[in-house]
Amino acid sequence: MPGLITDPIAIWLAVESDDMRRGIDGLSMIAQEALGKVPFSGVVIVFSNRPGNRIKVLLWYATGVWLCQRRS
Numbered sequence: 045m046p047g048l049i050t051d052p053i054a055i056w057l058a059v060e061s062d063d064m065r066r067g068i069d070g071l072s073m074i075a076q077e078a079l080g081k082v083p084f085s086g087v088v089i090v091f092s093n094r095p096g097n098r099i100k101v102l103l104w105y106a107t108g109v110w111l112c113q114r115r116s
Contacts, residue, residue, distance in 0.1 A: 053085065053086040053087050054088070055089075056081055056087055056089045056090065057090045058075070058079065058091045061092060061093055061094040062092070062093060062100070064100065067111065068109050071091060071100065071111070072102065072109070075102065084104045087104075088103045089101070089102045089103070090102075097116045098114065099114050100112065101113075101114075
């Protein structure tokens with residue numbers, strides 16, 4: 045999807061690793077409690093696992109939340 049992250053307010057990287065089993069609700073909860081960021085505010089939040097071979101990107105787009113995952 046070209047242009048999905050066109051103009052984010054900020055991109056935040058969650059420093060604590062995640063086990064990658066969480067979905068939108070679980071990652072949104074981590075973003076709100078640990079980072080103090082609300083996914084609906086236009087920020088992009090990136091989560092990774094301990095080895096660093098997987099990431100999940102949580103972002104608000106138009107009328108919903110996108111959860112993108114990358115595995116290597």
